[in-house]
Each structure stands twice: as C-alpha cells, then as structure tokens.
Amino acid sequence: MSFIPYGKQCIEDDDIQAVVEVLKSDYLTTGPKVAEFEKALCEYTGAKYCVAVANGTAALHLASLALLEKDDKVLTTPNSFVATSNSILYAGAKPIFVDIKEDGNIDLDLCEKYLKNDKSIKAIYGVHFSGNPLNQKKLKELKEKYKIVILEDCAHSLGAVFDGIKAASCANSDYSILSFHPVKHMTTGEGGAITTNDENIYKKLLSLRAHGIVRDEKNIQDKCMAYDRNNNLNPWYYEMQELGFNYRITDFQCALGLSQIKKLDSFIKRRKEIAKRYDDAFRDNEHIKPLYLFDGNSSYHLYVIRVDFEKLKITKAELFKKMREKNIGLQLHYIPINKQPFYKTLGFGSENTPIMDKYYKEAFSLPMYPCMKDDEQRFVVDSVADILKLAKKQI
Ligand SMILES: Cc1ncc(COP(=O)(O)O)c(C=O)c1O
Numbered sequence: 001m002s003f004i005p006y007g008k009q010c011i012e013d014d015d016i017q018a019v020v021e022v023l024k025s026d027y028l029t030t031g032p033k034v035a036e037f038e039k040a041l042c043e044y045t046g047a048k049y050c051v052a053v054a055n056g057t058a059a060l061h062l063a064s065l066a067l068l069e070k071d072d073k074v075l076t077t078p079n080s081f082v083a084t085s086n087s088i089l090y091a092g093a094k095p096i097f098v099d100i101k102e103d104g105n106i107d108l109d110l111c112e113k114y115l116k117n118d119k120s121i122k123a124i125y126g127v128h129f130s131g132n133p134l135n136q137k138k139l140k141e142l143k144e145k146y147k148i149v150i151l152e153d154c155a156h157s158l159g160a161v162f163d164g165i166k167a168a169s170c171a172n173s174d175y176s177i178l179s180f181h182p183v184k185h186m187t188t189g190e191g192g193a194i195t196t197n198d199e200n201i202y203k204k205l206l207s208l209r210a211h212g213i214v215r216d217e218k219n220i221q222d223k224c225m226a227y228d229r230n231n232n233l234n235p236w237y238y239e240m241q242e243l244g245f246n247y248r249i250t251d252f253q254c255a256l257g258l259s260q261i262k263k264l265d266s267f268i269k270r271r272k273e274i275a276k277r278y279d280d281a282f283r284d285n286e287h288i289k290p291l292y293l294f295d296g297n298s299s300y301h302l303y304v305i306r307v308d309f310e311k312l313k314i315t316k317a318e319l320f321k322k323m324r325e326k327n328i329g330l331q332l333h334y335i336p337i338n339k340q341p342f343y344k345t346l347g348f349g350s351e352n353t354p355i356m357d358k359y360y361k362e363a364f365s366l367p368m369y370p371c372m373k374d375d376e377q378r379f380v381v382d383s384v385a386d387i388l389k390l391a392k393k394q395i
Contacts, residue, residue: 001379006331007183007302010267010371018259022252029250037254038193040261045158046169047176047195049202052254053209056155056179056192058247060087063175063194066204067149068093072122075114077106078336078356080127084153085337088125089346096121097338099353103292104129104304104363107355108138115146123149128157128167130333130365131271131299132292136162140172155179158186159268159299167299168195175201180253183369185267185299186260188253212244267370271300274368274377278303281381287312287388291363302333306362307388314391316364319384326383331365 022033038050053059060083068074070092076085078097085095098114101107106126115121124142126134134152143150150173154160157167158178168176175198178184180191194205207214215238220226226237260267275294282288282305291304309316320330336356338348367380 001327001376003327003329004367004372004376004380005329005369006365006367008369008371009182009187010263010369011187012263015256015259018255019252022255025251027251030248031251033251033254033258034249037188037249037257037261040258041168041178041193041195044166044261044264045176045195046166046171048197049199050193050195051202051205051209052191052193052249052257053247054192054249055190056177056181057083057087058245059177059179059192059194060084060151060153061090062205062208062245062247063151063177064088064091064093065208066201067151067174068122073118073120074123074125075106075111075121076125077127077129078338078351078353079104079106079129079334079359080153080337081155081334082337082340084125084127085343093122095125095348097336097348097351097353099351100129100356100359102355103132104359105132105134108135108142112142112146115142115148119146121146121148123151125151125153127153127155128160130291130302130304131157131160132295133157133160133162133165133167133297136165136172143172149174152176155181155184155192156301157299158184159264161297170195170197174198180257180260183301185271185301186257186264188249188257188260191249191253191257207242208244209247210244211240211246212242213238213240268299270370270372271368272296272298274372275300275303277374277377278305278366278368278381282385285385285388287392288385300368302365303368304333304363304365305384306359307364308362311393312388312391313393314387316361319387319391320364322387323383326379328380328383329367332360332363333365336360 041050064087068091072093074088079100088095152173154168154176160167165171175196178193180188279294289306
C-alpha cells in the first residue's frame with residue numbers, strides 16, 4: 001500500500017482544468033477570480049465581507065494588525081499551530097495562554113475568570129480545534145459582557161456548525177480566518193481568507209493586503225501630489241497611506257478555490273463518514289479513545305485519538321515509528337505553543353495548563369482526508385490496534 005499521510009488534498013480533472021483556463025487568460029493575479037472566490041466564501045459562510053490572501057498566517061497577521069494595538073492582552077489557546085499566537089506577537093500584543101478542555105478547545109469558562117480579574121484584556125483568539133466548534137453562546141456572552149474583540153481561527157473548521165451558526169460567519173466575533181493549505185477542507189495550494197461583518201475592518205484589510213496603497217480618487221489624501229496644474233488627476237497616481245504588505249493571492253489559486261468550494265460539502269460529508277467509522281472501529285478498544293465521540297457539528301479537519309501510554313510498554317514516539325514502517329503517517333496536533341523554545345525566550349512556558357500537558361502526552365491524529373479509501377482506513381485501524389494490543393503491559 002502506498003504512503004497514507006495524516007492529511008492531503010483531493011484534486012480532480014475539473015480542478016486542474018479550472019487552473020489551466022486562468023493560466024491561459026490575461027490575468028494571473030488580482031483578476032476576476034479573486035473577487036469571485038471572495039463572493040463564494042461569503043455565500044458559503046454567511047459573512048458579509050471576505051478578503052482572500054496568500055495564506056492563513058497572512059490572514060491572521062492582517063486581522064491582528066486591524067484590531068490589536070501594542071501591548072494589548074489576548075487570551076488564546078496553547079493547542080494550535082504556532083501561527084495563531086504568532087499573529088498576536090506580530091501586532092506587538094501579548095498572548096496569554098489559557099488551558100484547554102478535554103475536547104481540545106480553549107476553556108471559555110477559564111477565559112471568563114481571566115476577564116473578570118483583568119479588565120484590560122482586549123481579545124480572545126479561539127480556534128475551533130479539529131473542526132469541533134467552540135460554544136457560540138458562550139462566545140456571544142463573553143463578547144457582550146466584557147466588550148472584547150473575538151477572532152475565530154477557523155483554519156480547522158470550515159463547514160462546522162454550532163446551533164445553526166456556521167464557522168466563519170462571524171455571528172459572534174469580529175473576524176474569522178481560514179486556511180486553504182492542502183491538508184485543510186479545501187485547497188488553493190497556499191491560501192487563506194479573512195471574513196468579517198464590519199465594513200471598516202474590511203476596508204482596512206483590503207488596504208493592508210496591498211501595501212497600504214490607495215488608488216481611488218475619493219480617498220486620496222495628498223491633493224497637491226494627486227492633481228496637475230489644471231486640476232486633473234495624474235493618471236499614474238497612487239498613494240501609500242499606511243504600512244501594508246503584499247499578501248495577495250493569485251487568480252489561478254482562486255480558480256482552484258472556486259472549483260474546490262463546489263465540492264466542499266461532499267468533502268466534509270466524507271470526512272464525517274471516516275470519523276464515524278473510526279469511532280465504530282475503536283468503540284470496544286481498551287487503549288484508544290477518540291478525542292470526542294462522533295459529533296455531526298464538527299467538520300473533522302482532524303481525527304484525534306488519545307492513548308494512555310503510561311499503561312503500555314510502548315511510547316508515543318515508538319508508535320509513530322512503527323506506523324511509519326507500515327507507511328502510515330501519524331501527526332501530533334499540537335506541541336503546546338507556550339512551550340516552544342522561542343516562546344520560552346519571551347518568558348512563557350510555565351503556565352498552569354494541566355489538561356493541555358496531559359493531552360500532549362496522550363493525543364495524536366490518525367489519517368483523514370476526503371479521498372481516503374475504505375481499505376486504507378481499515379489498514380490504519382488494524383495497524384494501530386495491533387501495535388497497541390501487543391504493547392499491553394502484563395500485570
Ligand atoms: C489553526 C491554524 N491556524 C492558522 C494556520 C495557518 O495557516 P497557513 O498554513 O495557511 O498559513 C494553520 C495551519 O496549519 C492552523 O492549523
């Protein structure tokens with residue numbers, strides 16, 4: 001059997017065709033496909049505005065610059081890819097790492113304790129970890145009660161729903177970010193987006209995406225530079241009003257995104273089928289516990305299981321190696337961000353996060369992607385179950 005990774009893209013002929021058409025067209029970047037893709041993402045998520053960018057990290061960076069100021073305090077999770085909290089640092093703000101709950105998500109009740117004790121906390125950066133949505137009612141309550149900014153990192157959760165509220169709709173948040181990296185629900189190669197319902201944030205993001213440059217006449221600031229002596233606008237004129245970036249996404253990436261978004265619901269349906277089959281396969285297994293039991297609201301970017309290695313003769317690293325020998329890629333989501341060497345140099349690492357610490361010892365992700373075949377999944381189930389069975393300690 002060929003290598004089974006923990007995640008990968010599903011690209012078909014029509015996706016390739018969509019990209020080829022753009023490659024043959026006049027626009028490779030900033031053409032019509034970008035706006036079409038943004039519109040499709042608004043329609044899918046229900047958010048009013050969308051800005052597509054080069055990747056999810058760029059989306060986080062711009063969102064953080066749009067709403068945070070230097071030294072702002074931000075509650076966030078240690079259980080995410082480093083990009084989530086890095087973006088807080090990019091804005092000169094200060095992450096505060098809050099412990100997670102047993103389902104892998106940031107503990108919003110604990111967040112409330114922090115908010116009660118420190119009125120200067122500006123924001124919560126929450127991740128719907130693995131596709132499992134955060135409690136939207138609680139997010140709404142915290143936002144209204146403590147007047148905080150909320151960013152939803154939806155890199156794992158496109159297509160997830162909580163009480164009818166779709167991920168990235170920003171129903172109870174200021175903005176959401178998405179990633180279209182190949183392992184995510186749909187891909188544009190690299191790619192990302194920010195969604196929001198706030199027009200001012202939207203305009204700010206558009207400017208930051210493209211160097212802080214303004215071209216439209218009604219927003220020009222320097223009339224002297226802009227007009228000639230006959231008061232005609234100089235045809236070449238553009239002006240830079242703030243320090244922005246080149247975080248544009250290309251037209252051919254957006255063409256791929258438009259082709260993929262048509263299949264998104266079927267991709268998510270397949271992910272849910274795979275999750276259910278894993279749950280069924282491990283129901284009576286004494287060593288393997290799913291992170292949470294099958295939940296149709298999750299869009300299952302990841303299928304995470306927990307194993308108490310203390311009770312076994314094998315370590316987690318040994319299991320990873322043995323599975324790799326069978327051509328199966330496991331992955332760990334995530335090493336606690338606050339314990340990363342760089343974060344330790346900033347003084348992080350000794351937070352009281354017992355649930356995250358235990359999670360780190362026990363959890364790992366099994367392969368899960370829409371094009372995964374049933375026999376590949378069976379092979380993964382049998383392999384992991386057999387290895388752990390042999391590792392049972394004799395009492
Ligand atoms: C939760 C989370 N946020 C942000 C990102 C960053 O996205 P990208 O890889 O598109 O920059 C990732 C990527 O893995 C992620 O998992």
